[in-house]
Amino acid sequence: MKRTNRKTKKNVITIDGPSASGKGIISKNLARIFGWNILNSGAIYRSLAFLSVKNKVSYLVESNLLFLTDQLNLKFKIKKNKLFIILNNQDVTLNILDEKIGIIASKISIFPSLRKKILNMQKNFYQPPGLIAEGRDMGSIVFPEASVKIFLDASLKIRAIRRTKQLQKKGFNVNFKDIFFKIRDRDNSDINRKIAPLAPDSQALIIDSTLLNVEEVIQKIIFYTKQKINLNIN
Numbered sequence: 001m002k003r004t005n006r007k008t009k010k011n012v013i014t015i016d017g018p019s020a021s022g023k024g025i026i027s028k029n030l031a032r033i034f035g036w037n038i039l040n041s042g043a044i045y046r047s048l049a050f051l052s053v054k055n056k057v058s059y060l061v062e063s064n065l066l067f068l069t070d071q072l073n074l075k076f077k078i079k080k081n082k083l084f085i086i087l088n089n090q091d092v093t094l095n096i097l098d099e100k101i102g103i104i105a106s107k108i109s110i111f112p113s114l115r116k117k118i119l120n121m122q123k124n125f126y127q128p129p130g131l132i133a134e135g136r137d138m139g140s141i142v143f144p145e146a147s148v149k150i151f152l153d154a155s156l157k158i159r160a161i162r163r164t165k166q167l168q169k170k171g172f173n174v175n176f177k178d179i180f181f182k183i184r185d186r187d188n189s190d191i192n193r194k195i196a197p198l199a200p201d202s203q204a205l206i207i208d209s210t211l212l213n214v215e216e217v218i219q220k221i222i223f224y225t226k227q228k229i230n231l232n233i234n
């Protein structure tokens, strides 16, 4: 995939990393603190997975996904410190959180034409004064010109513990062992796919959050961001 100019920096903070590394909660908090727009790019793949299941079309056929992409109208809203994912005017936040949807999302994310097609959609989420963009290829492919790039990692075990707790809190009937293996499989396919595989961009600051809490990660990112750009926050 063609890379755009990295030299003209943009007020974009990219947060890439494996499943359940904390990208979601960190991005939401940063977007709220900075008053910037947010892009949860995983929600695009998850929404396509959700629509293919809902419309009973095979997600293994790329043309089906390209067709569904044309019908995709995705918005992110932060209210009372919660992120809501609105797909075609419907709140699908919980529907797409299911790990079954995550697995399908990972399977469909290997299609090159699909990735190309949603590239502009993702870029359009940028709006002054800035954007927090999270996913797998935000710093490497979608926003190579981002002024701050973060790669958020954590051990597989702690990620599985966090995701199990998150899903249980939302009422999903899941257990640690099952989530552990599902996340491990998803990591493998995201890391080993040919197009835009999960990997830190060469300019990314790598943060291992295994032993850090949310506040500590946020403070690290704010400290790092202040060294890169002028931020109007305390």
Ligand code: DC
Pocket (backbone or CB within 6 Å): 019, 020, 041, 042, 043, 045, 046, 102, 105, 106, 109, 134, 135, 136, 137, 138, 186, 190
């Ligand atoms: O971040 P997430 O768990 O919601 O992402 C779900 C899947 O979507 C992930 O396993 C791979 C795919 N994905 C991707 O390929 N590129 C992105 N930028 C974001 C997600």
